[in-house]
Amino acid sequence: MYSSDTIAAISTPQGTGGIGIIRISGSGAFEIAEQLFKGRKPFKEYKPNSINHGCLINPANSEIIDDVLVSKMKAPNTFTREDIVEINCHGGMTVLKKVLELVVKSGARPAEAGEFTKRAFLNGRIDLSQAEAVIDLINSKTEEGSKAAVSQLEGKLSKRLKSVRDKLLDLISHIEVTVDYPEHDIEEITGQEVYAAIKEIRNDLERLTEGYDKGRILREGLNAVIIGKPNVGKSSLLNELSGVNKAIVTDIPGTTRDIIEEFINIGGIPVRIIDTAGIRETSDLVEKIGVQRAEIEIDNADIVLMMIDASEVITAADREILKKVDAKKAIIILNKTDISDIERINQIKTSLQGKIIIEMSIKEGTGLDRLETEIKNLFVKGDIKANQEILLTNVRHKVLIDSAVVSISEAVNAYQSGLPLDCITIDIRNSADYLGQITGESVSEDVMHRIFSRFCIGK
Template sequence: MFIDDTIAAISTPVGEGGIGIVRMSGKDSLSIAEKIFRSFKGKNIRDMKSYTMMYGFIIDPKTNEKVDEVIISYMKAPNTYTREDIVEINCHGGVVAVKKILSLVLQNGARLAEPGEFTKRAFLNGRIDLSQAEAVIDLIRAKTSESMHIALEQTQGKLSSKIKDIMNRLLGILAHIEASVDFPEDDIENVVSSKIIKDSREIINDIEYLIKNAETGKILREGLNTSIVGKPNVGKSSLLNALLEEKRAIVTDIPGTTRDVIEEYINIRGIPVKIIDTAGIRETEDIVEKIGVEKSKEYIEKSDLIIFMVDSSRPLDDEDYEIIQLIKHKKVIVVINKIDLPLAIDLDVIKSNFKEENLVFASINTEKGIEDIKQKIEDFVFSGEVKSKDIYVTNVRHKDILFKAKESINKGIETIELGLPLDIASVEYKDAYLKLGEITGDTAAEDIIDRIFSDFCIGK
């Protein structure tokens, strides 16, 4: 795709701030800047070297009035983010200044950039592939250092390298099929078939490994939906406050204090956790509390993980048993709270319904058990495995493609095992190759590419 125009956008959040940045990318970036910029020392902007800055003023060419005091930075193609000439105008932060400067840039030859168009140009100009481009938005939206680290690795091509390796191995399989079809007199089909099946199963193992890590990747990208559930006065709000390290929820001895759900994002050992303190589940005549109880039940269904709290100083009752029935099909950490008080709970009932390794004995008021709960959450996300060396598929689109590619390869194996001609199997291997190319962008349709970049903010 040939790109001939120059785009511009505000690349910093609109609002009050120390600086604002208006960015241009395209062959006319420097000439547009020349029309509206005057150097403080009378220097010619055309004499700027790449990766240098110049101090001066933005001028309205029609009135010759100064608009703002700025610093211009210039980056010459192809060693830039978009592989095009880039000019950035660093002005004072604030709505008026940056919008006025953007307006002058647009009046003098630039076009307003579409969402994500700077990154799209980096992709179209071959600096990054599609999966790296998608990782840019993950990097911007990262909620923890761990999710930021994984997104950064994706922008540097960690996933791309693995996908391209699998695609190259599929090309090898297709080459073997081609050779067998072209030279049937060499009687190599049986040997080729055995090798193709062996190579195919190795590829499937690699794809399954990526799919296995996709759930963890999705959590690190979007956050772990975690609901704290239990009957009233078992310590749910106290746990929320302890995890947040602030008094976010009201804590009293009066049952039914929490009548609505409370949602907060917290960082637990690098994992973004969307923690939800639900209303105590019980039978009630209070209309408002009843609505809260129903919402609690809805959140149980939506949650990736449930923290079920019980009061160890009280025997289990009908309310506890009702909650157990609601959550027994979910991933559950059971927090047996108030262990500083005399034990009255029947632990055998708890152990018969939940895995013993998922039990935590705690006294939230004394902060006993808080670190154990955090460890259980981390174990749930990473399954206790070393995480830093893994490749994580963080994108639902990528996961879906991997499933479809695996399906095609399995069909290819079935075709060969049925004794059908190898050129019939080649259709399935080509399909798997084309599917995987949608991750890197090598075979992605234009409408898919447009949809991906439409999720970006303008200016990136």
């Protein structure tokens, strides 16, 4: 067998329905299920290759997380030829993440890109002829993953992550220089100082994970962007879909000067809907910025909802916008059918042949159901993919930060129970290692560099 450590991941594309699966593979899979699953009897008493109903609990406080079906599959007759447990959850992404976190806390490690398939191959489950396909899968997943990691790491969160990691590395290099250059006239770090520093770092890290919980979870899902000429009804659609009067709706073109976003649930798929300023050549500076941002949003969108005024003819401006969304998965919404006529509508439809077109009157509330169905269809068929790698990367980050917290807490405990500096350093280094896995940086090289640049040492 290739490896016996236990890996876990969310293995269903999110949003395809109410159920999501966490897959755990490896020698520790059953043991983890034992800790987290409460069914009619202890997990170990279930037969192999069975599916069992019960609750998924947080072992720390026995809180019930979800009502689940758990399948138990015994090696070697499994996909990876290792013991596999699959947890079928009902809740959405939030619950799946929570469950994955618990699984990792109980001893699994987040799977790398394509790792289940890799194991399946390495353990002889997949045919030799498919080796190259396996490699391509791993490479493409890794590439998507690292793109996602980069997009995740921009912004506030990454700054905070970096600042904690900096503190950790500064602390480690100070400890190491104390240890490796005992007779140099550098200021030796004391146990008290180490203790104060690790307590502070633990707080920072804990705040960081809270940030992940509150801020990020909601900000994920399908990116849908609404575009169209000014005053075609974009903000009204957003308000209608979200049920909140968030955008300012007037009859004056260009009222929506900025990007307005809303999170809604369409058939279980979390959708982030972005209302853009109308796209048109504009001389108004404020609006111009809004338009530019709208174009960026179109580039980032998973789906584009293009609105056209059914009471008018297709204008040059409409065609201009259509060009911009050409490569995207688009749904065309003909709004204001209430004030148009069939002939005009058919004329517009003929000129847009081959596209998904929905007739709608927001004022009268028609066409909205169909829009939801179309979005769901596109998603289920797999024509649009939610940015799943971002989601998974995000979970991976969270899990790694959690592990960093656990390590630093162990360092705090070690200090309190009187263990020497060299032991405590192991925990501190582990903590830095976990954070390094997020950014892909190596601790030992960074530490070495800091030692030489910060401290004056030599013969």
